[in-house]
Amino acid sequence: MANILVVDDELGIRDLLSEILNDEGHSVDLAENATQARSARQANSYDLVLLDIWMPDTDGVSLLKEWAMAGTLTMPVIMMSGHATIDTAVEATRIGAFSFLEKPITLQKLLKAVEQGLARSIPSAAQSAPTPDIADSPDMATAGNGAPPFASAVSAADQLPLSHQGFNLDRPLREARDGFEKAYFEFHLAREGGSMTRVAEKTGLERTHLYRKLRQLGVDLGRNKRAG
Numbered sequence: 155m156a157n158i159l160v161v162d163d164e165l166g167i168r169d170l171l172s173e174i175l176n177d178e179g180h181s182v183d184l185a186e187n188a189t190q191a192r193s194a195r196q197a198n199s200y201d202l203v204l205l206d207i208w209m210p211d212t213d214g215v216s217l218l219k220e221w222a223m224a225g226t227l228t229m230p231v232i233m234m235s236g237h238a239t240i241d242t243a244v245e246a247t248r249i250g251a252f253s254f255l256e257k258p259i260t261l262q263k264l265l266k267a268v269e270q271g272l273a274r275s276i277p278s279a280a281q282s283a284p285t286p287d288i289a290d291s292p293d294m295a296t297a298g299n300g301a302p303p304f305a306s307a308v309s310a311a312d313q314l315p316l317s318h319q320g321f322n323l324d325r326p327l328r329e330a331r332d333g334f335e336k337a338y339f340e341f342h343l344a345r346e347g348g349s350m351t352r353v354a355e356k357t358g359l360e361r362t363h364l365y366r367k368l369r370q371l372g373v374d375l376g377r378n379k380r381a382g
Contacts (some may be wrong), residue, residue, distance in 0.1 A: 207235035224375035
């Protein structure tokens with residue numbers, strides 16, 4: 155369950171969003187303008203805020219900017235509007251808004267945006283877990299061979315097979331993936347003596363698809379057959 159603040163000057167929208175989010179198990183506070191939103195933010199900590207852009211006293215973008223400058227923009231904010239321009243949405247995102255929902259808001263888009271926003275607000279285990287004091291911990295200070303744990307990790311990496319070390323990961327994902335797939339198929343071709351039938355069975359691909367894939371990756375079939 156999450157604590158969510160809905161800020162909108164239209165009563166119907168506040169009631170609708172509150173009903174939907176309550177049905178999803180969340181706790182919802184409502185504010186009809188920026189003044190109420192400021193008071194709610196000072197009194198409570200929220201996991202997510204749904205903030206309307208066009209409001210009578212202070213618009214949502216200005217309120218978002220206030221929170222950002224005051225250092226209280228510690229939660230994802232989803233902006234809402236039925237009349238905002240692309241420039242307004244871009245400005246809100248630049249200030250720190252998580253996303254933007256265009257009115258009328260569909261149930262599917264609302265729930266998806268809320269789910270994504272809440273996932274963003276949950277700190278990762280690595281961030282939330284306390285960092286152990288290695289110097290004060292006999293279990294962490296040294297590995298089994300008396301070496302510091304980081305030295306052991308480096309040593310273990312040095313002992314990995316070359317097939318795990320031969321990839322240049324400092325390149326675009328597609329190139330890295332193609333490099334891995336090429337090495338993967340060359341490994342199975344060499345192990346199966348160049349037999350396409352056995353490689354197809356091992357990799358779970360049809361022969362036609364396998365041939366096409368190998369040609370695409372530039373795998374030298376003749377060399378693998380000779381090696382086999």
